[in-house]
Amino acid sequence: MSATTSRFATPLVADVVAIAVFTIIGRASHEEALSVTGFLTTFWPFLVGTAIGWVITAAVPGGRSFAPAALWPAGVVVWISTVVFGMVLRAVSGQGTALPFVIVATLATGLLLLGWRAVALAVSRRTASSV
Known part of the structure; x- marks a missing residue:
């Protein structure tokens, strides 16, 4: 994989995996079926929200090149x-958006979407300092 491909593909896959993990844990914690249909019903609004975050971050780089693995601004905007957008799409599609769910979803997606970026940053700094 080229450096350019990995610069975009790796963060994209990490974000999709983070949203999938959030979906699976959420459905399992509520003892909801882990069927493909159930998973996709919960997953798609947040996946679309993530994609919108990528588009926003890529379109408004703040004078810098788009760095999707960065905590700021990419990570925060994507989160x-x-x-x-995930909550808006859930509401429009008739899914629940109760305040406790919004709070838990905000914290959990923040942990997952910003967490992998923080780990990647720490690893890259450690690698750079040991060279």
């Missing part, structure tokens, strides 16, 4: 977009 907030995931929650905001």
Whole structure:
């Protein structure tokens, strides 16, 4: 995989996996069926929200090149977009958006979407300092 491909593909896959993990844990914690249909019903609004965050971050780089693995601004924009647009899409599609769910979803997606970026940053700094 080229450096350019990995610069975009790795963070994209990590974000999709983070949203999938959030979905699986959430459905399992509520003892909801882990069927493909059930998974996709819960997953798609947050996945679309994540995609919107990527588009926003890529379109408004703030004078810098788009760095999707960065905590700021990419990670924060993707996280907030995931929650905001995910909840709007859930509401429009007749899914629940109770305040406790919004709070848990905000915290959990923040942990997952920002967490992998923080780990990647720490590893890259450690690798750079040992060279």
